[in-house]
Amino acid sequence: MEEKGTVSRNFIEQIIDQDLNEGTYETICTRFPPEPNGYLHIGHAKSILLNYGLAKKYGGKFNLRFDDTNPTKEKTEFVDSILADVKWLGADFEDRLYFASNYFDQMYEAAVKLIKKGKAFVCDLTADEIREYRGTLTEPGKESPYRNRSVEENLQLFENMKNGMYEDGTKVLRAKIDMASPNINMRDPVIYRVAHMTHHNTGDKWCIYPMYDFAHPIEDAIEGVTHSICTLEFEDHRPLYDWVVREVGFEHPPKQIEFAKLYLTNVVTGKRYIKKLVEEGIVDGWDDPRLVTIAALKRRGFTPESIQMFVDLCGISKSQSSVDYAMLEYCIREDLKLKRPRMMAVLDPVKLVIDNYPEDQMEYLDVEMNLENPQLGMRRVPFGRELYIDREDFMENPPKKYFRLFPGNEVRLMGAYFVKCVSFEKDENGKVTEIHCTYDPETKCGSGFTGRKVKGTIHWVAAKTAVHAVVRLYENIIDEEKGVYNEDGSLNLNPNSLTVLNDCLLEPALADAKPYDSFQFVRQGYFCVDAKDSKEDALVFNRIVSLKSSFKLPKQ
Numbered sequence: 001m002e003e004k005g006t007v008s009r010n011f012i013e014q015i016i017d018q019d020l021n022e023g024t025y026e027t028i029c030t031r032f033p034p035e036p037n038g039y040l041h042i043g044h045a046k047s048i049l050l051n052y053g054l055a056k057k058y059g060g061k062f063n064l065r066f067d068d069t070n071p072t073k074e075k076t077e078f079v080d081s082i083l084a085d086v087k088w089l090g091a092d093f094e095d096r097l098y099f100a101s102n103y104f105d106q107m108y109e110a111a112v113k114l115i116k117k118g119k120a121f122v123c124d125l126t127a128d129e130i131r132e133y134r135g136t137l138t139e140p141g142k143e144s145p146y147r148n149r150s151v152e153e154n155l156q157l158f159e160n161m162k163n164g165m166y167e168d169g170t171k172v173l174r175a176k177i178d179m180a181s182p183n184i185n186m187r188d189p190v191i192y193r194v195a196h197m198t199h200h201n202t203g204d205k206w207c208i209y210p211m212y213d214f215a216h217p218i219e220d221a222i223e224g225v226t227h228s229i230c231t232l233e234f235e236d237h238r239p240l241y242d243w244v245v246r247e248v249g250f251e252h253p254p255k256q257i258e259f260a261k262l263y264l265t266n267v268v269t270g271k272r273y274i275k276k277l278v279e280e281g282i283v284d285g286w287d288d289p290r291l292v293t294i295a296a297l298k299r300r301g302f303t304p305e306s307i308q309m310f311v312d313l314c315g316i317s318k319s320q321s322s323v324d325y326a327m328l329e330y331c332i333r334e335d336l337k338l339k340r341p342r343m344m345a346v347l348d349p350v351k352l353v354i355d356n357y358p359e360d361q362m363e364y365l366d367v368e369m370n371l372e373n374p375q376l377g378m379r380r381v382p383f384g385r386e387l388y389i390d391r392e393d394f395m396e397n398p399p400k401k402y403f404r405l406f407p408g409n410e411v412r413l414m415g416a417y418f419v420k421c422v423s424f425e426k427d428e429n430g431k432v433t434e435i436h437c438t439y440d441p442e443t444k445c446g447s448g449f450t451g452r453k454v455k456g457t458i459h460w461v462a463a464k465t466a467v468h469a470v471v472r473l474y475e476n477i478i479d480e481e482k483g484v485y486n487e488d489g490s491l492n493l494n495p496n497s498l499t500v501l502n503d504c505l506l507e508p509a510l511a512d513a514k515p516y517d518s519f520q521f522v523r524q525g526y527f528c529v530d531a532k533d534s535k536e537d538a539l540v541f542n543r544i545v546s547l548k549s550s551f552k553l554p555k556q
């Protein structure tokens with residue numbers, strides 16, 4: 001146990017501290033219980049890292065459990081992606097990978113137990129009738145006419161349900177609690193339904209399936225989960241959760257604790273909306289780098305460390321709020337700043353010829369990988385008479401305070417020499433096609449030259465050795481100014497969310513970059529090799545984030 005008063009605790013930790021102090025539990029066990037009906041997103045990452053983090057902090061256990069009690073939507077594609085995402089985030093569930101569908105027998109027995117205790121009954125009302133009988137927030141519900149069936153009759157009918165004697169929707173098993181409860185969840189909730197459907201794990205063994213509110217507490221209790229952490233919308237379901245564990249009679253009942261969901265401002269996180277974008281082909285799959293699924297963040301070049309930092313910064317709270325996407329960007333910049341090399345890449349190339357540099361000469365300049373982190377060492381960058389620079393680094397008629405290249409001006413070529421623009425050529429459309437400079441051999445970087453100063457430094461790559469690449473720039477997929485939805489309820493898409501630059505040129509050290517490798521391209525941002533579209537001889541980079549930030553870390 002940590003010393004009291006030295007570290008501030010969030011409200012969940014305070015509950016755990018108390019439970020351990022009072023001996024309610026000896027050790028803790030948490031879980032992440034995804035329904036395999038889509039890919040995980042940044043909100044789930046928060047839940048995963050919260051649950052895993054607590055288990056680690058208190059020397060307890062963390063389980064991964066697929067909540068696959070619903071036979072309609074589950075797909076093995078989703079199971080596989082969720083497993084990969086949880087592992088990638090570093091949430092180690094060791095050998096504790098569970099499937100709720102493996103507990104169907106125990107759930108069935110629990111239901112039988114409730115029937116025997118007179119706490120559950122088979123009801124023949126239709127779904128509409130059940131809704132009608134349920135009452136409202138201001139009016140109590142009405143008891144079902146089937147509520148007082150005998151235990152024997154209920155046992156028989158429930159067995160018949162299991163044996164496939166009834167059509168879907170004709171009979172349900174309901175908990176017998178209180179139709180007058182102020183909490184609607186307690187008004188004889190349905191706990192089992194008939195559904196003649198094949199389940200991805202249990203096949204056709206079952207034609208009755210438990211409802212979430214009944215299944216979830218049983219799953220937790222079977223696994224010995226102590227703190228069942230979920231999001232706020234389940235707060236009103238907690239009395240039912242407690243009722244189930246109590247009435248089924250688990251010796252060490254788990255405790256449900258709710259926290260607020262993570263929302264990102266103007267970012268689509270709901271599975272439903274992401275699914276829509278995927279199904280309508282608006283994005284390139286669930287891992288399209290513009291999305292905030294974990295798979296997409298990974299593909300875009302985010303790191304597990306940056307997501308952990310983000311989740312830590314967000315903190316845990318009971319009140320709903322929305323976090324700015326800029327905070328996520330801040331985290332990946334912070335993570336990559338010292339870790340990754342700073343390389344030269346020209347995204348919109350224009351040729352630069354150094355007229356007084358020997359025609360066939362190449363030289364190799366030693367350049368630091370990362371000026372702020374000498375541990376990354378040096379690399380050799382080839383330099384020659386013909387180079388490429390970024391088009392925006394030259395202007396024929398510059399405005400005031402433009403310190404880059406223009407006729408007559410001298411700039412530093414990063415890590416190389418000073419060059420002075422002597423002339424340039426244009427095509428018939430007025431587009432600059434070639435810039436001519438002279439260089440001063442005395443100004444070689446690292447030569448000890450202490451002469452005149454220049455105000456601008458620009459990046460470049462040598463024409464002969466340049467590596468070709470496609471670079472993709474991203475903006476938010478939703479137009480932030482106008483909000484997430486249009487008046488007709490459709491998503492308000494940003495038409496500029498993807499820009500593809502097909503003719504980028506990189507320094508040759510980048511030729512061997514592998515999928516998920518990331519770099520800073522000086523002045524352009526952080527970029528990552530796309531794992532899906534990049535080939536050994538046809539590199540594709542995604543921009544993770546630009547260098548500039550509007551985000552300031554709030555004062556603690």
Ligand code: ATP
Binds near residue numbers: 033034043047260263
């Ligand atoms: P969504 O509706 O956003 O797709 P979900 O709640 O349907 O999510 P589940 O697979 O049921 O997805 O959720 C698994 C776990 O993740 C649950 O414990 C849930 O509370 C948690 N979770 C889901 N969304 C968020 C979020 N935005 N922030 C924090 N936790 C979340």
Ligand code: MG
Binds near residue numbers: 035
């Ligand atoms: Mg859900």
